[in-house]
Amino acid sequence: MLGTEVCSVSRLAGRSRRVHVLLFVPSIGSARDLGRQLARFGRMDADGRPTVRLSPRDLVHLARGVDPDCLVVAAHVWTPWYGALGARSGFDSLAECFGDAVEGVAAVETGLSSDPAMNWTVPGLDDFTLVSFSDAHSAPRLGREATLLRGEPGYGSLADGLRTGAVASTLEMHPAQGKYHLGGHRACGYRADPAEPPERPCPVCGRGATRGVADRVAELSGRSVRTWTDAGGLVHGDAGRPPFRRIVGLADIVAEAVGRRPQSAAVRGHYMRLVAELGGEIGVLTAAPLADVEAASTDRIAEGIGLARAGTVSVEPGYDGRYGRVRVWPPGGA
Numbered sequence: 001m002l003g004t005e006v007c008s009v010s011r012l013a014g015r016s017r018r019v020h021v022l023l024f025v026p027s028i029g030s031a032r033d034l035g036r037q038l039a040r041f042g043r044m045d046a047d048g049r050p051t052v053r054l055s056p057r058d059l060v061h062l063a064r065g066v067d068p069d070c071l072v073v074a075a076h077v078w079t080p081w082y083g084a085l086g087a088r089s090g091f092d093s094l095a096e097c098f099g100d101a102v103e104g105v106a107a108v109e110t111g112l113s114s115d116p117a118m119n120w121t122v123p124g125l126d127d128f129t130l131v132s133f134s135d136a137h138s139a140p141r142l143g144r145e146a147t148l149l150r151g152e153p154g155y156g157s158l159a160d161g162l163r164t165g166a167v168a169s170t171l172e173m174h175p176a177q178g179k180y181h182l183g184g185h186r187a188c189g190y191r192a193d194p195a196e197p198p199e200r201p202c203p204v205c206g207r208g209a210t211r212g213v214a215d216r217v218a219e220l221s222g223r224s225v226r227t228w229t230d231a232g233g234l235v236h237g238d239a240g241r242p243p244f245r246r247i248v249g250l251a252d253i254v255a256e257a258v259g260r261r262p263q264s265a266a267v268r269g270h271y272m273r274l275v276a277e278l279g280g281e282i283g284v285l286t287a288a289p290l291a292d293v294e295a296a297s298t299d300r301i302a303e304g305i306g307l308a309r310a311g312t313v314s315v316e317p318g319y320d321g322r323y324g325r326v327r328v329w330p331p332g333g334a
Contacts, residue, residue, distance in 0.1 A: 001155070002031045005048075005075055006038065007082065010055035017089045019056045019097065020049070020082040022073040022109065022133075023063050026155040030067040037066055056084065060101035071159055072104050074128075076111030076135060078213040080180055083111065085220065087211035092220065093124045106162040107131045112145065113178025113213035113318065115246070116170060120239040121221040129162050130241065132170040140262075143282060144249055146171040167242040169234060171282065174246055175213070176315040177324040183212035184319035191319040210320040233286070233309055248308040248326050250274065250281045256328055257300045270297050285309075304328045 003024035010017050025031050035044055042052035052059065063070045074097075080088040084097040091097040098105055107129040110119050116130050132145040148168040151157035160166065175181055183192035188204035198215035201208055227237045234243040251262040254270045261267070275281050277296045278288040285305065294302035307313065307328045314331075318324035 001158075002026075002028065003071075004050065006059065007049055007051040008056045008059045009042075009051055009053055010058075012055060015089070017055075017091075018082050019084050019090065020075040020079070021056060021059055021084075022071075022075045024071040024073075024155075024158075025067050026069050026159075027067075030070070034063060034066045034070070037062055055099075056097050057099035057101045060098055060104045064101075064104050069155075069159060071106045071162060073107045073109055073131065073162070074098075074105055075109050076113075077108050078111050078114050078180070078216055080210050080213070080216070084108075085216065087216045094128065095124075106159070109133055109135075110170075110172075111135070111178065111213070112173055113175055113181040114217055115172045115175045116241060116244045117225060117227050117235065117237055118175065118214070118217045120225045120237050120241055121223055122217065123222040124220065129165045129167060130170070131162065131167065132172055132244070140251065143171075144173055144247075146282065165242075169242055170244040171286075172244050172246050174248070174313065174315050174324075174326055176317040177326050178213065179318040179321050179323045180210070180213050181324060182317045182319040183209050183215055184322075185209040186320040186322050191317065212319060229311065233311075245286060246311060247282075247285050248313060248328060250284055250305075252326060253304040253308055253328055254297075254301055257298065257304045270301060273297065274301075 001024060006021050006023055008019045008021055025034055038052050041054050042050055044050050060072050074084045077083045077085050080086045083090050084094055095102050109131050112135060119125050119130055131147040134142050134144045136142045147170050149161040150166045150168050151161055184190050185202035188202050190202050190204050198211055225237045225239050227235055229235050234245050236243045251267055251271055254267045255262040258266055274284050274296050278284045278292060290302045290306050293305055314327045316325040
């Protein structure tokens with residue numbers, strides 16, 4: 001897959017807007033052409049996420065003008081500063097953000113701090129395919145969220161799947177683990193209580209706190225959605241959208257089981273043996289028989305994976321750029 005994340009910078013409706021957008025193209029030639037066009041509006045070599053002086057609308061028109069098969073996805077749509085619906089620089093609807101180019105948006109990425117069930121409550125997202133990607137800024141974070149599409153592997157199948165909503169299911173972190181789930185002010189260690197007014201300033205320094213994704217979703221929500229979990233661990237809703245499965249990273253489970261840091265040699269040893277013998281991290285987390293997990297590691301690690309599958313975990317919520325912490329065992333039980 002040839003793709004990139006682009007930061008669109010513009011001033012609309014009297015406010016500075018910074019919106020992240022994912023672009024995918026079907027060929028190297030199209031990638032080169034798109035790079036040349038984007039370079040007219042910003043530096044392509046500044047970092048891994050080029051910044052261009054284009055509105056989201058103009059960015060979509062430019063990209064699809066280079067190649068009509070270009071896929072456009074609204075990235076981590078609720079992130080306060082950079083999501084199309086974010087509290088700080090976003091909009092109240094995707095139509096407001098993308099204007100007459102909104103029909104060129106193939107899908108919406110829910111981001112790490114929200115899950116599909118939260119997005120199902122927002123009527124303005126009913127016509128968009130919801131996807132989840134890992135937003136990986138380092139190799140160990142690859143696959144921490146994922147989208148399972150129906151069809152054969154390939155760009156055409158992916159494009160059709162996103163445009164027609166052919167999503168089988170998604171894999172999701174617990175949204176409270178996301179680093180913008182709740183509001184707060186990281187510099188002062190202040191994490192907002194969900195019962196507090198969303199615009200409350202930091203009580204430590206008096207400055208404006210960052211508004212959380214949960215508050216922002218609630219603001220744009222127009223209904224409640226009933227959810228249930230089937231015997232296979234998939235979460236369904238009465239909105240009729242594709243189901244999803246919550247997962248906890250394998251390294252995090254192993255680390256808690258053995259009492260070491262996720263980056264330690266001991267955790268890495270268990271991790272590599274499990275994925276080598278049982279077919280990859282997602283397979284270990286979702287499908288491998290627990291007896292096989294125990295045979296490849298320890299009974300404690302197998303127990304942790306079983307608890308994570310059952311969803312009996314606790315999460316210390318993330319806020320203002322600080323990730324939350326998931327505990328598989330109750331405090332004092334590990």
